[in-house]
Amino acid sequence: MIKIKGKSAQEIADCIRALVQNGELAPGASLPPVRELAEEINVNRNTVAAAYQRLVTAGIALTQGRHGTTICQAPQAGEQEGLSSGTALIDLADGNPNPLWLPSVASLLAGALPRPYLYGDDTVLPELRALGQQWLAADCPALPSIELTHGAVDAIERLAAALLVPGDGVAIEDPGFLGTINALRLGGMRTLGVEIDRHGMTPASLEAALVKGARAVLITPRAHNPSGCSLSSKRAQQLKKVLARFPEVAVIVDDHFGLLNETPYYSVIPANTPRWALVRSVSKGLGPDLRVAFVGCDNDTAARLRTRLTSGMSWVSHILQAAVITGLTSAESLARMEEARVGYARLRNELCTELAQAGVATTAPEGGFNVWIALPRDAKDVAYELAKKGWLVRLGTAFDIEGYSRAIRVTVSHLKNDQAKAFAQDLQACL
Structure with a gap:
């Protein structure tokens, strides 16, 4: 049984922090109710409440009202741009600019x-x-x-x-x-x-x-x-x-x-x-x-x-x-950036045109080198089918805050030749 001890809020918080660091309290573990712990270690309830608040402020614990206080998950970086390189698929997920349009x-x-x-x-x-x-x-x-x-x-x-x-x-x-x-x-x-x-x-x-x-x-x-x-x-x-x-x-x-x-x-x-x-x-x-x-x-x-x-x-x-x-x-760098500005717009418009001709509805973006495609079904299934056809895309859920996106994001900066048409046709087939 895990033993929490201390007489001050700082001592109690330090004890719990040590238990987390040595693995005795795992992420998601519930801390004892304030009143219960106060009685167990013979301190005022306010002292335990203050200790828990220190842990919450430090990002070690999370207070969830009636559900009590639990240990937080360790911070993780989450999904990031550019980490999909090296795949055998045609990468439309990396969110990178085209290096050919960057100054040397x-x-x-x-x-x-x-x-x-x-x-x-x-x-x-x-x-x-x-x-x-x-x-x-x-x-x-x-x-x-x-x-x-x-x-x-x-x-x-x-x-x-x-x-x-x-x-x-x-x-x-x-x-x-x-x-x-x-x-x-x-x-x-x-x-x-x-x-x-x-x-x-x-x-x-x-x-x-x-x-x-x-x-x-x-x-x-x-x-x-x-x-x-x-x-x-x-x-x-x-x-x-x-x-x-x-x-x-x-x-x-x-x-x-x-x-x-x-x-x-x-x-x-x-x-x-x-x-x-x-x-x-x-x-x-x-x-x-x-x-x-x-x-x-x-x-x-x-x-x-x-x-x-x-x-x-x-x-x-x-x-x-x-x-x-x-x-x-x-002048050289400014010319290269103008080429990029025109090039990204051309690639976006080309993909949106091909999607429309394939019967896939999307709102044409007004800038950048990404196209957001809302889907009529779960994006995971569509992305899996696209991967079998050789395409890697980014799931819309990676960008969600509170909502749930049934969408994919496609980076157009590396599209070549007839790839926009081929992708649009493959996406239509997946749908």
């Missing part, structure tokens, strides 16, 4: 830094900060402070840690992006799903999530992954009006496809929101491995971010910054 690494690194950078140097190159201001300022509610992070997901994780505490609710699109879902869950945040349609988040569903107590909202304004939807001007204004009624809610905008945008950017950040951030990554245009994203945000949020992005901790490498400057300014 050698050309990006050709502009060498004038000197080595050391601890204590400015963490952002002046040229890159100026480029960031030029790119983001017009789309922010006020003149932004510019910070750099190691990609968009890193920005979201850092912003959540700076603005929220574990257990806070974050309203995000449902279905949502894999990296965002994982980052928030591993950070101990509660994700509140907001329904979407072809124009993005629906105002009524966003308001419902905010009424439930969301302390932040994370929104993708265009080329939403996985659906490909983009906010219309009307929808952005509707969402901005909803958010204006909740000024205490932090607003984080993930414009991850900004470099290759095909639709205008419409802001949803109200003027009365004191905590806000606009994130734009270079991953889709210059390559995921550059690990650089711009964050334009209010001064207080910037100060909080800067505490973890100082020159003695985890600033973004100046070598990578120099590569990004080249990528955002050189």
